[in-house]
Amino acid sequence: MEPSSPNNQSAVTYELKDGLDNKAASKFTTASALMESLHEAGVSCIFANLGSDHPALIEEWAQAQLQNKNYPRIIICPHEFVALSAAHTYAQVSGRPQAVFIHVECGTQNLGGSVHNAAKGRVPVLIFAGASPFTQEGELVGSRNEHIHWIQDVFDQRGIVRQYMKYDNEIRTGKNVKQLVHRALQIAESDPKGPVYLMAPREVLEEEIERSSFRTQGWEPLSPSAIPPEKIAEIANDLLQAQKPLIVTSYLGRNKQAVPELVRLSERLAVPVLESAPYYMNFPGDHPLHVGYQWNHPEQNEILAEADLVLVIDSDVPWIPLHNQPAKDCTVYFIDVDPLKEKTPLWYIPSKRFYKADSFAALQQLNAYFNTIHHLIDEKAVRERNQYFTLIHHRQREEWRRLEQLDDSDIITPEYLTACIREAIDEDTIVLTETITNYATVSKHLPRNTPGTLLGSGASALGWHGGGAIGAKLAAPDKTIVSLTGDGSYIFSNPTPVHWVARKYNTPFLTVIYNNHGWGAPRMSTLGVHPNGVARQTDQFWVNFDPSSELAKVAEAAGGAYPRLVEKPSELKEAIVSALHMVKGGRSAVLDVRLPQVSKQQH
Numbered sequence: 151m152e153p154s155s156p157n158n159q160s161a162v163t164y165e166l167k168d169g170l171d172n173k174a175a176s177k178f179t180t181a182s183a184l185m186e187s188l189h190e191a192g193v194s195c196i197f198a199n200l201g202s203d204h205p206a207l208i209e210e211w212a213q214a215q216l217q218n219k220n221y222p223r224i225i226i227c228p229h230e231f232v233a234l235s236a237a238h239t240y241a242q243v244s245g246r247p248q249a250v251f252i253h254v255e256c257g258t259q260n261l262g263g264s265v266h267n268a269a270k271g272r273v274p275v276l277i278f279a280g281a282s283p284f285t286q287e288g289e290l291v292g293s294r295n296e297h298i299h300w301i302q303d304v305f306d307q308r309g310i311v312r313q314y315m316k317y318d319n320e321i322r323t324g325k326n327v328k329q330l331v332h333r334a335l336q337i338a339e340s341d342p343k344g345p346v347y348l349m350a351p352r353e354v355l356e357e358e359i360e361r362s363s364f365r366t367q368g369w370e371p372l373s374p375s376a377i378p379p380e381k382i383a384e385i386a387n388d389l390l391q392a393q394k395p396l397i398v399t400s401y402l403g404r405n406k407q408a409v410p411e412l413v414r415l416s417e418r419l420a421v422p423v424l425e426s427a428p429y430y431m432n433f434p435g436d437h438p439l440h441v442g443y444q445w446n447h448p449e450q451n452e453i454l455a456e457a458d459l460v461l462v463i464d465s466d467v468p469w470i471p472l473h474n475q476p477a478k479d480c481t482v483y484f485i486d487v488d489p490l491k492e493k494t495p496l497w498y499i500p501s502k503r504f505y506k507a508d509s510f511a512a513l514q515q516l517n518a519y520f521n522t523i524h525h526l527i528d529e530k531a532v533r534e535r536n537q538y539f540t541l542i543h544h545r546q547r548e549e550w551r552r553l554e555q556l557d558d559s560d561i562i563t564p565e566y567l568t569a570c571i572r573e574a575i576d577e578d579t580i581v582l583t584e585t586i587t588n589y590a591t592v593s594k595h596l597p598r599n600t601p602g603t604l605l606g607s608g609a610s611a612l613g614w615h616g617g618g619a620i621g622a623k624l625a626a627p628d629k630t631i632v633s634l635t636g637d638g639s640y641i642f643s644n645p646t647p648v649h650w651v652a653r654k655y656n657t658p659f660l661t662v663i664y665n666n667h668g669w670g671a672p673r674m675s676t677l678g679v680h681p682n683g684v685a686r687q688t689d690q691f692w693v694n695f696d697p698s699s700e701l702a703k704v705a706e707a708a709g710g711a712y713p714r715l716v717e718k719p720s721e722l723k724e725a726i727v728s729a730l731h732m733v734k735g736g737r738s739a740v741l742d743v744r745l746p747q748v749s750k751q752q753h
Contacts, residue, residue: 176213176217177213177358178358178359178360178361179206179210179324179355179356179357179358179359180206180321180323180324180327180350180354180355180356180357180359181206181207181209181210181355181356182210182213183324183327183328183359184207184278184321184324184327184331184350184355185207185210185211185214185219185221185222186221186328187327187328187331187332187364188221188222188249188276188331189220189221189222190328190332190364190366191331191332191335191366191369192246193222193246193247193248193249193276193335194222194223194240194244194246194248194624194625195222195223195224195225195236195237195240195248195249195624196222196223196224196225196248196249196250196251197225197227197232197233197234197236197237197248197249197250197251197621198224198225198226198227198233198250198251198252199226199227199228199229199230199233199251199252199253199257199260200226200251200253201252201253201254201256201257201280202253202254202280202296202298202299202352203253203254203279203280203281203282203351203352203355204251204253204280204355205292205352205355205356206292206352206355206356207251207355211224222248222249225620225624225651225655226651226654227617227647227651228646228647228650228651229260229644229647230250230252230257230258230260230261230262230264231260231261231262231263231264231613231617231643231644232616232617232620232643232644232647232648232651233250233251233252233261233617234250234261234264234265234267234268234275234277234617235264235267235607235613235614235615235616235617235618235620235621235643236248236617236618236620236621236624236651237249237250237268237275237621238264238267238268238271238273238275238607238614238617238618238621239582239605239614239617239618239619239620239621239622239625240621240622240624240625241273241274241275241621242271242273242404242605242621242622243580243602243605243621243622243625243626244625244626247274247275247276247335247338247339248275248276248621249275249276249277249278250275250276250277250278251278251279252277252278252279253279253280254279254280254281254282254302254307255279255281255302255304255307255310256302257279258277258279258307258310258311258347259310261277261311262611263609263610263611263612263613264611264613264614264617265277265311265314265345265611266314266609266610266611267607267608267609267610267611267614268314268344268345269314269315269344269345269493269609270466270608270609270610271429271607271608271609272341272342272343272344272401272404272487272488272608273343273344273345273608274335274338274339274343274344274345274346275338275345275346276331276334276335276338276345276346276348277311277315277345277346277347277348278347278348278349278350279307279347279348279349280349280350280351280352280355281307281320281349281350281351281352282294282299282300282302282303282351282352283299283351283352283353284351284353285353286299290353290356290357291353291356291357292351292352292353292355292356293352293353307349308320308347308349311345311347312347313493314344314345315344315345315346315347316337316338316343316344316345316346317333317334317337317338317346317347318346318347318348318349319334319347319348319349320348320349320350321348321349321350321354322350322354323354323357323359324354324355324357324359325359327350328364330348331348332366332369333369334346334348335369335371336369336370336371337371338371339371340371340372341371341372341374341375341487341488341508342487342488343487374507374508374510374511375487375506375507375508375511376507376508376511376512376515377485377505377507377511377512377515378505379515381503381505382515382516382519383519384503385461385483385503385516386516386519386520386523388459388481388483388502389419389421389459389461390419390526390527390528392458392459392481393458393531394456394457394458394459394535395419395421395457395458395459395460395461396421396422396423396424396441396453396454396457396459396460396461397412397415397416397421397422397423397424397460397461397462397463398423398424398425398426398454398460398461398462398463398465398468398469399412399423399424399425399426399428399432399433399462399463399464399465399509400425400426400427400428400429400430400432400464400465400466400467400468401428401429401430401432401464401465401466401608402430402432402433402463402464402509403428403430403431403432403433403601403602403604404430404464405508405509405510406601406602407510408509408510408513409431409432409433409434409601410601411510411513411514411517412432412433412463412509412513413433413434413437414513414517415513415516415517415520416433416437416439417439418517418520418527418532419520419527419532419535420439420531420532420533420535420536420539421439421461421535422439422440422441422453422539422542423437423439423440423441424441424442424443424444424451424453424454425440425442425443425444425593426443426444426445426465426467426468426469427444427445427465427466427467427589428443428593428604428606429583429604429605429606429607429608430604430605430606431598431599431600431601431602431603431604432464434597434598434599435597435598435599436597436599437543437599438536438539438540438543438544439536439539439540439543440543440597441453441539441542441543441546442546442594443590443593443594444469444474445589445590445593446470446674446678447473447590448472448473448474448678449473449474450473450474450475451469451474453542454469454474454475454476455475455476455477456477457476457477457480458477458479458480458481459480459481459482459483460476460480460481460482460483461483461485462482462483462484462485462486462499462501463485463486463509463512463513464485464486464487464509465486466491466494468499481502482499482500482501482502483501483502483503483505484499484501484503484504484505485505485507485509485512486504486505486506486507486509487506487507487508487509488506489504489505489506490504550565550594550595553565553594553595554566554568554569554595556719559719559720560718560719561719561746562716562717562718562719562722562743562744562745563745563746564585564588564591564664564745565591565594565595566719566722567662567664567722567743567745568588568591568592568594568595568596568634569595569596570722570723570726571596571632571634571662571726572595572596572597573723574723574726574727574730575630575632575730576630577598577599577600577603578600578603578629578630579603579629579630579631579632580602580603580604580605580622580626580629580630580631580632581596581598581603581604581605581632581633581634582605582606582615582618582619582622582631582632582633582634583604583605583606583615583634584606584607584612584613584614584615584618584633584634584635584636584639585634585635585636585639585664586612586636586638586639586670586671587636587666587670587671587674587748588634588636588664588670589606592634596634605618605622612636612638612639612642612643613639613640613641613642613643613644614639614643615633615634615635615639615640615643615661616633616635616640616643616644616645616648616661617643617644617648617651618633619631619633619648619652619657619659619661620648620651620652620655620657620659622659623652623657623658623659624655624657627657630659630660630730630733630734631657631659631660631733632659632660632662632730633659633660633661633662634661634662634664635661635662635663635664636663636664636665636666636670637663637664637665637666637667637668637695637701637742638668638669638670638671638695640661640663640701641701645701645704645705645708645740646704646707646708647708648705648708648709649704649705649708649709649710649711649738650708650709651709652709652711652738653709653710653711653738656736657738658732658733658735658736658737658738658739659733659738660729660730660732660733660738660739660740660741661705661711661738661739661740661741662726662741662743663701663702663740663741663742663743664743664745665698665701665742665743665744665745666745666746666747666748667694667695667696667698667744667745667747667748668693668694668695668696668747668748669693669695669748670693670748672691672692672693673691673693673748676691691748693748694747694748698744700713700715700742701740701742702714702715702740702741702742705738705740706740709738710737710738711737711738711739711740712728712729712732712737712738712739712740713739713740713742714728714729714739714740714741714742715742715744716741716742716743716744717744722743725741726741729741
C-alpha cells in the first residue's frame with residue numbers, strides 16, 4: 151500500500167496491531183532521511199521497482215502510513231523501463247524532477263534505453279538503486295541472508311550508467327544523506343539538465359541516525375545563463391542586415407515561456423522558423439512564418455539553402471550535412487544550453503559565435519534590444535519578407551492537405567490517420583509522439599499551436615511513450631493524453647506493465663498504433679546507404695512482423711483497456727471518437743490501426 155501523500159485519492163487509517171513494537175514503528179533511519187529529503191526537494195512521485203535491497207524503505211513506508219507522513223507518492227512499476235519513462239515525462243510536463251527506485255545492478259540494467267532517453271533528452275530525474283549488503287555474518291542490520299546477495303555483488307554498479315549520468319555517488323552513511331540527495335537534484339536541474347544516480351547498500355539504509363535540522367535553502371539549481379550583453383548588438387545587427395534570415399530549433403519549447411518570445415522575435419523581423427527533428431511544440435504550426443519540418447529525408451531544404459543568416463536555438467541536429475546544409479557563406483549563430491554537445495564524440499557545426507545560454511533568457515535579451523533600436527528596422531523589407539514566407543507557408547499546407555486525401559478507399563494512409571486524429575482532439579490535448587518513420591507525417595499533419603502540447607523522448611531508445619503517457623497524466627490529470635506510436639515501439643514499451651500501472655493509478659490515455667507490420671526504420675536506413683542494392687531489388691529486409699499480433703488486446707488483458715482493430719478508412723473517425731470517449735470516462739484505449747505493410751515479403 152502507498153504511504154500517505156496529498157496525491158493519494160483516498161485517506162486510509164492504520165492502527166498498530168497487537169504486539170507491534172512502538173519503538174520499532176518510530177525509529178529514524180537513513181531510509182527515513184532519504185524519504186524526507188525527496189519530499190523537501192519537491193519530488194511528487196517515486197516510480198518504484200523493489201527488491202531485496204529495499205527492506206528499510208518498505209519498513210519506512212509502512213511507518214509513514216501509521217504516522218501520516220507527507221511523502222512522495224509511491225507508483226509501483228513492474229518494469230524499470232516503464233518507471234523511468236514515466237518519471238521522464240512527468241518532469242517534462244511539470245518542470246520538476248521525479249525519482250525512480252530500482253533493484254541493485256539488475257534493475258539498473260533493466261532501465262535499458264530509458265537512461266539514454268533521459269540523458270539525451272536533458273530531463274532531470276533522480277535514480278536510486280540499492281546495492282548488495284557488504285557484510286555476511288550479521289555484523290550489521292541488513293547483512294546478507296539470501297543467495298542472490300553474492301550473485302548481485304559487482305565491482306562497479308554505478309559504472310553501468312555513468313556515461314549517461316550528470317552525477318553519480320554512493321550513500322555511505324545516513325548522516326549526510328540529505329546533503330547528497332539535494333546536491334544530486336541541484337545538478338540534475340542545472341542546465342544542461344539530466345539524470346543522476348545514487349546507490350546505497352542495505353546496511354546503510356538500515357542505519358539508525360539522529361534527527362537533525364536541515365536547511366533546504368542554498369540548494370537551488372544554477373540560474374539560467376544569458377548571452378554577454380555586449381554581444382547582443384552583434385547578433386541584432388547581423389539580423390538587421392540579413393536579407394533572408396532563418397531560425398532553426400528542435401527543443402526550445404521545453405520551456406513554454408520561450409515560445410512567445412520566439413514568436414515575438416520572428417514577427418518583429420519576419421524571420422521564418424524551421425523545426426528540425428522537433429520533440430516539443432516550439433513555434434505555432436499554423437503561424438504564417440512557420441516554414442515546415444525536416445527530419446531524415448535525403449534532400450536539400452531550399453529555405454535553408456537560401457538563408458544568408460541562420461540563428462540556431464536549442465537544436466542537437468539542425469541539419470544533416472550529407473544532404474542538407476546552409477550555403478558556405480551563410481552566417482551561423484548557435485545558442486544552446488549545450489552548444490558544443492560535449493558528450494557527443496563527433497559533432498561540429500562551424501558558426502560565427504557559440505553561446506551557452508538559456509533560450510528564454512537569450513530571446514528576452516534580443517527582443518528587449520530591438521525595442522531600443524526599433525527605428526533602425528527596415529519595415530518595408532520586413533513586410534516583403536513576411537509576404538514571401540506567408541505564401542510559402544500556405545503552399546506547404548495546401549500540399550500537405552492534398553496528401554491526406556485517399557487514393558484507395560480500402561487503405562488507411564499515415565497522412566489520413568494523422569488528419570483524423572487532428573480533427574478529433576482539442577488544442578489542450580497533450581500528444582506524445584514516437585512514430586519513428588512517421589515522425590515527419592505527425593509533424594506536418596498534426597501541428598500543435600499551444601506550448602506544452604507535444605512531447606517526444608528527445609532520443610532514440612524506443613518504447614518511451616507507454617510509461618511516458620502515465621507520467622504525463624499523473625503530472626496533468628486534467629488533460630487528455632494521446633500517445634502515437636509505431637507497432638515496433640509499442641512492443642518495446644512493455645505494454646503489459648504499462649497498462650497494469652495505468653489502471654492501478656487511474657491514468658487513462660489513448661494509444662494509436664501506426665501499425666505497418668514491422669520495423670520501417672532499418673529498411674529506410676538500408677535504402678539510404680544502398681538505394682539500388684540487392685535488398686531493394688529482392689525486397690528482403692528482415693523487418694516484417696508476420697504473422698500479425700493482436701497488439702491492442704495485450705493492453706486489454708493487462709489493464710482492462712478498450713481494444714480496437716481498425717483496418718478500413720470508413721471505420722477510422724468513429725473509432726477515434728469512441729476511444730477518446732472511453733478515455734474521458736476513465737478507461738485507457740488502444741487503437742491498432744493497420745497501415746500499408748513496411749515491406750512486401752519476409753525472408
